[in-house]
Amino acid sequence: MSETTGVLVDAYDTLLLDLDGVVYLGKHAVPQAPEALVKARDLGVRLAFVTNNASRTPGAIAQHLSHLGIPAAPQDVVTSAQAAARLVAEHVPAGSAVLVVGGMGLRMALREHGLRPVTTALDAPAAVVQGIADNLSYGLLCEGALAVRQGAWFVAANGDTTMPTGRGEQPGNGSMSRVIATAAGVEPVVAGKPEPPLHRESMIRTRAERPLIVGDRLDTDIEGATRAGVDSLLVLTGVATPLDVLTAAPHHRPTHIAADLSGLHAPVVPVVRGSGGWTCGGWTAVWQDGELTLTGEGDPVEGLRAASAATWDAVGDGQADEGAVKAALAALGR
Structure with a gap:
C-alpha cells in the first residue's frame, strides 16, 4: 500500500x-x-x-x-453580487444609478458601495447588473436590455449556464444573461468565477x-x-x-x-509514477496505444486520481477523447 x-x-x-x-x-x-x-x-x-x-x-x-x-x-x-458591486463602484461615479436585474443580494451589495439601485431604464442608469433571482421577470429583462442599448455598462454577477438543485440542474445566470446580451448586442463583463x-x-x-x-x-x-x-x-x-x-x-x-x-x-495517498504505470492506493493506470487502462480495487477516488495522472500526462496540453477513457470508467463502476 x-x-x-x-x-x-x-x-x-x-x-x-x-x-x-x-x-x-x-x-x-x-x-x-x-x-x-x-x-x-x-x-x-x-x-x-x-x-x-x-x-x-x-x-x-x-x-x-x-x-x-x-x-x-x-x-x-x-x-458574486459583492464582487459585481465592487467592480461597478470602481468604474462609475459614486452615487450612480445602477439597474438591477436580480434580487436583494445585488441591491444590498450595490448600496454598500454607495450606488443607487433602480428598476427602470428611464432612470438613465450608468450600469446594468444581472444576477439570478427566482422572481426574475420579463419586464425587468426588457428594462435591462433597453438600458444597455442606451449605453449602460453591462455586468453579469456570474456566467454559470446551470446551477445544481435538489431536482437537478436548472438554468443559471449565464443562461438568463443571454437574453439581454442577445437583445442589446452587448456581451456582459462577468464578475463571478472563473x-x-x-x-x-x-x-x-x-x-x-x-x-x-x-x-x-x-x-x-x-x-x-x-x-x-x-x-x-x-x-x-x-x-x-x-x-x-x-x-x-x-x-x-x-x-x-x-x-x-x-x-x-482523509489521508492523502500519493499518486506515484512507476515502470508499470501510475499507481494510487490499490489502483494502477496505464496509457498505451491511445487508450487508458485501469486495474485494481479499493477507493474509487484513488482510482480516478491514478487514471487522471496517467491521462493528463499522456495528452499534455490537449484533451483525451471520451472513447479513450471509457474502459477505465467501467473499472470505476462509472
Whole structure:
C-alpha cells in the first residue's frame, strides 16, 4: 500500500468553499459536509463561503448554513453580487444609478458601495447588473436590455449556464444573461468565477496565505483556482463527473479530488509514477496505444486520481477523447 502524506486540510489555512453542489443542494446539506466543515474550523482553518449565486444576501446565506449545522456569520460569505458591486463602484461615479436585474443580494451589495439601485431604464442608469433571482421577470429583462442599448455598462454577477438543485440542474445566470446580451448586442463583463473579480474579493476579505479553493465545477471553481494560481479541490457531489475529470483541459484540472468534503480529513495517498504505470492506493493506470487502462480495487477516488495522472500526462496540453477513457470508467463502476 502507498504511504500517506497527512490529511489534506493540514496544508491550508483557509478554505474558499463554493456552496451549491458542495455544501448544500437547495435546502439540504450535502452528506458529510457539515461535519467536515465543523471539524476543519475546530482545527483552526478559516472557512469562507464563496458563491456565484447572487440572489441572496450574505446574512440569508449565513442563516441557511447555520440551520444546516455549519456556524457561519455574514462576514464569512463572499458572493458574486459583492464582487459585481465592487467592480461597478470602481468604474462609475459614486452615487450612480445602477439597474438591477436580480434580487436583494445585488441591491444590498450595490448600496454598500454607495450606488443607487433602480428598476427602470428611464432612470438613465450608468450600469446594468444581472444576477439570478427566482422572481426574475420579463419586464425587468426588457428594462435591462433597453438600458444597455442606451449605453449602460453591462455586468453579469456570474456566467454559470446551470446551477445544481435538489431536482437537478436548472438554468443559471449565464443562461438568463443571454437574453439581454442577445437583445442589446452587448456581451456582459462577468464578475463571478472563473473571472478574477470574485476571487479578488475573497482574497481581500480573508487575507488568506495558503488558500484551497473547493468546488464542484471545472469551468468555474477549478478554472478560477488555476487562474488565481492557487490549489483546488474538486468534490464529486455536484456538477462534475469522473468523465469530465479525465477529459479535462489543463486549466480545468484540479489539484485534489474527493468524493465529498470528508476528503478534507482523509489521508492523502500519493499518486506515484512507476515502470508499470501510475499507481494510487490499490489502483494502477496505464496509457498505451491511445487508450487508458485501469486495474485494481479499493477507493474509487484513488482510482480516478491514478487514471487522471496517467491521462493528463499522456495528452499534455490537449484533451483525451471520451472513447479513450471509457474502459477505465467501467473499472470505476462509472
